Amino acid sequence: MVSIGLSASAVARIRFAVSPLWETIASLRVLRDPGAHAIHLPWAAGLRHVTPPIDVPPFPAAIPDFLTPKPPGPFPELDEELALLPAPVAAGLREYFAVALAPHWPRIRALLEADVHARSRTLAADGVGGLLNDLHANVSFADGTLSVLHRWCTAPDVADGGDLVLIPSVFVWPTVLTVFDVEAQLAYPARGIGTLWESTPAPDVDALGALVGRARARLLTELAAPASTTDLADRTGLTPGGVSQHLAVLRAAGLVRAHRAGRSVLNVRTAAAEVLLNANGRRPPR
Numbered sequence: 368m369v370s371i372g373l374s375a376s377a378v379a380r381i382r383f384a385v386s387p388l389w390e391t392i393a394s395l396r397v398l399r400d401p402g403a404h405a406i407h408l409p410w411a412a413g414l415r416h417v418t419p420p421i422d423v424p425p426f427p428a429a430i431p432d433f434l435t436p437k438p439p440g441p442f443p444e445l446d447e448e449l450a451l452l453p454a455p456v457a458a459g460l461r462e463y464f465a466v467a468l469a470p471h472w473p474r475i476r477a478l479l480e481a482d483v484h485a486r487s488r489t490l491a492a493d494g495v496g497g498l499l500n501d502l503h504a505n506v507s508f509a510d511g512t513l514s515v516l517h518r519w520c521t522a523p524d525v526a527d528g529g530d531l532v533l534i535p536s537v538f539v540w541p542t543v544l545t546v547f548d549v550e551a552q553l554a555y556p557a558r559g560i561g562t563l564w565e566s567t568p569a570p571d572v573d574a575l576g577a578l579v580g581r582a583r584a585r586l587l588t589e590l591a592a593p594a595s596t597t598d599l600a601d602r603t604g605l606t607p608g609g610v611s612q613h614l615a616v617l618r619a620a621g622l623v624r625a626h627r628a629g630r631s632v633l634n635v636r637t638a639a640a641e642v643l644l645n646a647n648g649r650r651p652p653r
Contacts, residue, residue, distance in 0.1 A: 368514060368515070368516045369514070369515050369545070369547065370512050370513065370514045370515075371512070371513045371514075371515075371531075371547060371551055372511060372512055372513075373508075373511055373512070373513055373531060374511070375511075377530055377531060378495050378511075380530045380531075381495065381498075381530070381531045381532075381533065382441065382530075382531075382532055382533070383441060383483045383486065383487070383532070383533050383534070383535070384438035384440070384441050384442070384443070384532050384533070384534050385438075385441065385442050385443075385476065385479045385480055385483060385534075385535065386435075386438045386443065386448065386534050386536075386554075387443070387444070387445040387448065387464070387468075387472070387476075388434075388435065388436075388438070388443075388445060388448035388449065388460070389435055389438075389534050389536055389539075389554055390468065390475065390479075390536060390537060390538055391445070391460055391463065391464050391468060392430055392434050392435055392460075393430075393536055393537075393538035393539045393544065393554065394407075394467060394468060394537075394538040395463070396430065396538065397410075397411060397538050398411060398414070398421070404538070404540060404541070406540060406541075406560060406561065406563075406564075407537075407538065407540075407564070409564035410471070410563075410564055414466075414467055417466055417467075421463065421466060421467060430544060432546050433452070434452070434456070435544075435546055435552065435554075436448070436451040436452070437532060437550050437552060438532065438534070439451070441483075442480075442631075445461070445464060446461075449461055473594075473598050473601075474563065474592055475537050475563070477592050477593045477594055477595075477598070477633060478537065478557055478558075478559050478560070478563060478592055478593070479535045479536070479537065479557050480593065480631060480633060481557075481558075481559065481592070481593040481633060481635065482535040482557035482558050482559070483535060484626050484633070485558060486498060486501075486502075486533070486535070489501060495508070496508055496509070499513060502533070502543070502553070502555045503542075503543050503555045503556065505542065505543055506543060506553070506555065513531070513551075513553075515543060515545055515553065530550045530551070531550070531551045531552075531553065532550060532551070532552045532553070533553055533555065534552055534553065534554040534555070535554075535555065535556075535557035536554045536555065536556060536557060537556075537557060537560055537563060539554045539555065539556055540556040540560050541556065542556075543555045543556075559592070562591070562592070563592075579617075579620075579622075580613075582603070582605060582609070582613050583613045583616065583617055585603050586599055586603065586605075586610065586613055586614065586617065586623075587617065587622065587623070587636060587640055587643075587644065588644070589602050589603060590623065590634060590635060590636045590640075591636075593633035593634065593635045594633065594634055595631045595632060595633055595634070596610050596611055596614065596632070596634070599614075599634070614634055617640075621637060621639050622636065622637055622639055622640040622643065623635065623636060623637060623640065624637055
């Protein structure tokens with residue numbers, strides 16, 4: 368257990384960051400011991416046939432702090448973060464990311480950005496205590512003190528911990544990871560990880576298309592996770608302008624809503640859309 372004091376001014380400056388570098392480092396930790404991160408076994412299994420094979424170096428249970436510097440902004444690019452590391456380390460991590468994470472990154476990023484959006488709503492509704500006490504069973508906040516329980520942290524208690532950066536993560540599951548430096552970082556499991564590698568039955572696009580139009584049916588099925596207009600255009604082969612027009616119709620019908628996450632506008636299905644897809648014989652994601 369480590370405790371960090373958060374002053375009123377520090378509480379007011381709590382921020383989120385979606386960090387590709389954190390995900391890169393945490394994913395290496397998963398490959399070191401896949402059995403401890405069973406939810407990611409489908410991803411790890413998919414890397415067995417990568418050519419050339421990924422050589423995972425011996426990786427300590429406690430991640431060295433220098434590998435996870437403070438993200439330079441709320442939604443940094445990988446190269447922005449790698450610029451903070453020694454050049455040889457950055458080069459190796461860049462190569463690893465391209466093989467292991469880049470094919471999945473749009474989906475991972477959408478899930479992380481959706482988590483930030485949901486947590487921001489919790490902050491607005493329930494305040495800082497509601498936000499921090501909902502992050503993970505090992506994290507608690509009371510009387511101006513943030514307490515984190517996990518087996519690998521040997522840092523001393525910090526009476527005045529300065530600012531706090533909250534980092535939603537896919538690969539940190541099922542625990543939390545921390546860096547206590549000038550500005551504390553807390554990486555926690557994002558919501559919805561259970562659906563990330565889930566295979567779902569192919570929807571009957573023709574049947575749904577007869578009701579809402581084939582292109583709009585395809586867009587609804589692609590929105591199993593939040594996605595931007597550009598992502599949807601890439602996946603469906605539609606032009607970005609065409610996607611925007613169809614999304615406008617779906618929003619007007621109450622089947623899609625949009626929210627801003629950093630530099631992106633993410634589209635998500637509404638409850639009404641889930642009912643429609645379920646009635647069409649498709650099991651909606653949990």
